[in-house]
Amino acid sequence: MEVLNTREIATVIWFAILLIWAVWKGNAWPALRGVARSFFKPILLRSIVAMAIYVAGSVWLLERLDLWRLANLKTTLVWFGTFVLGWMFDLKRWESDPDDTVKTTLRKLLSFTVIVTFVTEFYTFPLVAELVLVPVVVFISLMAGVAESKSETALVTRPFRGLLSLLGGVLLFYAAWRLVSDFKGFATASTGREFAVPALLSLLFLPFMYAFNVYSAYMMVAIILPIRLKASGVAGYAMRKAVLSFGLNVKLLRRWKAALFNLGAESREDVRRIVAMMQAAHLRERHPPPIPPEIGWPPQAAATWLSDKGLPTQGYNPQFAEWRANSAYRKLSQDVLGDSLTYTVSGAELAATQLTLTLNLDCQRSSPTPQASLDAFADATLSLIVSAFGEKAIPALRGLKNRHRRTRQGLATAQLKETEDRLRLTITHRAHVEPKF
Numbered sequence: 001m002e003v004l005n006t007r008e009i010a011t012v013i014w015f016a017i018l019l020i021w022a023v024w025k026g027n028a029w030p031a032l033r034g035v036a037r038s039f040f041k042p043i044l045l046r047s048i049v050a051m052a053i054y055v056a057g058s059v060w061l062l063e064r065l066d067l068w069r070l071a072n073l074k075t076t077l078v079w080f081g082t083f084v085l086g087w088m089f090d091l092k093r094w095e096s097d098p099d100d101t102v103k104t105t106l107r108k109l110l111s112f113t114v115i116v117t118f119v120t121e122f123y124t125f126p127l128v129a130e131l132v133l134v135p136v137v138v139f140i141s142l143m144a145g146v147a148e149s150k151s152e153t154a155l156v157t158r159p160f161r162g163l164l165s166l167l168g169g170v171l172l173f174y175a176a177w178r179l180v181s182d183f184k185g186f187a188t189a190s191t192g193r194e195f196a197v198p199a200l201l202s203l204l205f206l207p208f209m210y211a212f213n214v215y216s217a218y219m220m221v222a223i224i225l226p227i228r229l230k231a232s233g234v235a236g237y238a239m240r241k242a243v244l245s246f247g248l249n250v251k252l253l254r255r256w257k258a259a260l261f262n263l264g265a266e267s268r269e270d271v272r273r274i275v276a277m278m279q280a281a282h283l284r285e286r287h288p289p290p291i292p293p294e295i296g297w298p299p300q301a302a303a304t305w306l307s308d309k310g311l312p313t314q315g316y317n318p319q320f321a322e323w324r325a326n327s328a329y330r331k332l333s334q335d336v337l338g339d340s341l342t343y344t345v346s347g348a349e350l351a352a353t354q355l356t357l358t359l360n361l362d363c364q365r366s367s368p369t370p371q372a373s374l375d376a377f378a379d380a381t382l383s384l385i386v387s388a389f390g391e392k393a394i395p396a397l398r399g400l401k402n403r404h405r406r407t408r409q410g411l412a413t414a415q416l417k418e419t420e421d422r423l424r425l426t427i428t429h430r431a432h433v434e435p436k437f
Helices: 006-025 028-039 044-063 070-088 091-095 096-111 112-122 126-147 151-181 189-228 234-246 250-262 269-287 370-399
Strands: 315-319 322-326 338-346 354-358 406-409 414-419 421-431
Touching: 006 126, 044 070, 044 189, 070 189, 096 189, 126 151, 151 189, 189 234, 234 250, 234 269, 250 315, 269 315, 338 370, 338 414, 354 370, 370 406, 370 414, 370 421
Parallel strands: none
Antiparallel strands: 315 322, 322 338, 338 354, 354 421, 406 414, 414 421
């Protein structure tokens, strides 16, 4: 294959034009200096060098197997700049679980989209057409993103998405036509390598990905422990204890780190106690024990009751004077301060005793609450009532319609409260004890 195809040449030309324009206007230098300073930080350089050495070893292995040749150098460099560096600078990665990272990457590599993308990028238009196509696609993509981010412009999102789909269809049709008319020119060993090299390098990079995520998680813990555990030798002991107790289980490691802060650990005994506590919690999640109805709901089950409503929780963990499982905010609109839903499970270590579903309202809005937000809250309310009350769900739903918005059915009480900034459903078990902070 050629060094650069016409689409890549067009992209380079437009990037150079934008860079020259930004430098000429004098606005780009501070940003470029900031990027350079960040890039040349020792910890970042060490990471990039380690990745480059690992990738070089992978390339050597593929070359020995006759799966990589010098003609694939450009593809390899592009893959390194997009896949490897893109993964490294993804901020979400620092809080992700290594197992989830590997599974997500594998799903992408094995998807049909990879083949479609390769074919559409293999066959490009003449340079003049690409010089027009590249900025048009970028402009439409940016406009679609801006339209989605604001509720007042959400109506124009569909036309922009439609244009993108149309352009994608044109590219796919053109590539398919070229492929059919010149299949012999496409079905060559060099084309096969061009397609296989990024996928094979990505697969070979997965072990490094996993190990680097684990290493990063322990490094963050090592930085934070001395801040929390100030007694002599306790931070070092806690680090050794964590490595021996949690191993590759990064998710449990992070939960333990949070518990150290929430429970006020100070001594080695506190460290051992919280390690044992989190290991026991992890074991209960893998093999949930039976929970007598008289003491509450099974925490592991309650934490998942609204997962299908977009409200999965992050785990049932000790938080100061009680145990809690919190969901992330489920945004109900694209506005910065738009309505959102949250779900919280709280109670004792062995049993959850309070469930809270909250519709957080946009206080800056002068118009009534959108019906879509109320419908989302009602849908989640129905699901939670059914899960918490079981056969008494229908009487509980009827009871919430009284003027007090409160009903007691069996061992639990449900109450609806509305204020200026929220609408909240609270289901409280008879065994619930209010925490003393």
